[in-house]
Amino acid sequence: MSLVRLNIKGISYSQTQNGAYALILNELDGDRKLPIVIGAFEAQSIAIALEKEIRPPRPLTHDLFKNFSDRFDIVVKQVIIHKLVDGVFYSSLICERDNIEEIIDARTSDAIALALRFDAPIFTYKNILDKAGIYLKVDPTKEEDPDNILIEDILNEDIEQVPSQDDYFSKTVEELHNLLDEAVTNEDYEKAAKIRDEISKR
Numbered sequence: 001m002s003l004v005r006l007n008i009k010g011i012s013y014s015q016t017q018n019g020a021y022a023l024i025l026n027e028l029d030g031d032r033k034l035p036i037v038i039g040a041f042e043a044q045s046i047a048i049a050l051e052k053e054i055r056p057p058r059p060l061t062h063d064l065f066k067n068f069s070d071r072f073d074i075v076v077k078q079v080i081i082h083k084l085v086d087g088v089f090y091s092s093l094i095c096e097r098d099n100i101e102e103i104i105d106a107r108t109s110d111a112i113a114l115a116l117r118f119d120a121p122i123f124t125y126k127n128i129l130d131k132a133g134i135y136l137k138v139d140p141t142k143e144e145d146p147d148n149i150l151i152e153d154i155l156n157e158d159i160e161q162v163p164s165q166d167d168y169f170s171k172t173v174e175e176l177h178n179l180l181d182e183a184v185t186n187e188d189y190e191k192a193a194k195i196r197d198e199i200s201k202r
Contacts, residue, residue, distance in 0.1 A: 003080070003123040008050065008112070009033060011043055023112065025122065032133035034081075034124065036089055042109035049116035062113040069118075073097055079115040081108055081124040084132055088186060168198040 009024040021043035025034040038046075045062045048054050059067060069076070074097045083090035091111040093104040106114070115122050168176065176199050183192035 001125045001127060004028075004030075004126050004129050006034060006081075006122045006124060008046075008116075008122075011038075011047055011050070013043070023109070025112075025124075027129060027133065031135055032129055033135075034129060034133050036108055038109040042107075042113055045113045046109070046116065049113060062110070062117060065114060066117040069095075076114055076118040076120045077101070078120050079106075079111040079122045081111075081122070081128060084128050086186075089128075089132075168195060171198075173199065 005028040006025040007028055009026040011021060011023050013021055021038050021040065023036045023038050023043070023046065025036065026032075027034075041061075045060050048056065048060065049062070056063070068074075074095055076093050077096050078094045079091055080094065081089050081091045089108040091106050091108040093106050093111055093114065095102045095104055112122060114120070168179075171179070176195055180192055180195045180199065183195060
């Protein structure tokens with residue numbers, strides 16, 4: 001399968017979904033965009049790496065990983081978004097030390113935050129881009145930023161609404177455990193924390 005190189009088009013906070021961010025990757029030699037919904041911490045880490053001039057007083061987790069890797073001569077050579085299952089992207093870090101290459105599984109948001117710090121290229125497979133890539137649709141009659149329209153559309157469609165505490169109150173303990181397992185599987189840790197709190201109350 002052929003690889004397609006991506007670059008970062010932008011990252012934006014949703015005006016309609018609290019705590020939700022959209023990371024937009026753009027194919028280097030084309031017009032398709034790959035939208036990925038990410039968490040607040042990863043969005044902050046990616047934004048700081050993009051700015052270059054912003055230096056946190058203490059290293060963030062991804063900075064710590066970079067410092068650790070530098071100390072032990074480990075280099076992230078590239079990031080590959082290699083799988084898409086039920087709307088969740090899976091990625092790998094291609095690392096090298098002493099001319100030995102290793103592949104490490106990573107969440108896509110973490111992988112991209114590290115790619116920026118190592119100046120490593122980001123790739124995905126053509127079939128993933130064919131499946132999840134989108135073209136920007138612009139209404140010429142409206143004077144709006146097309147990227148913001150795109151980001152809001154992605155966030156409104158792809159993010160599952162987190163039930164309120166009242167919704168959880170009506171669930172049985174068994175149903176809550178099932179919801180918790182589902183949230184952890186989907187790496188929705190904010191939702192998992194709320195469900196865990198409700199279970200603890202019981």
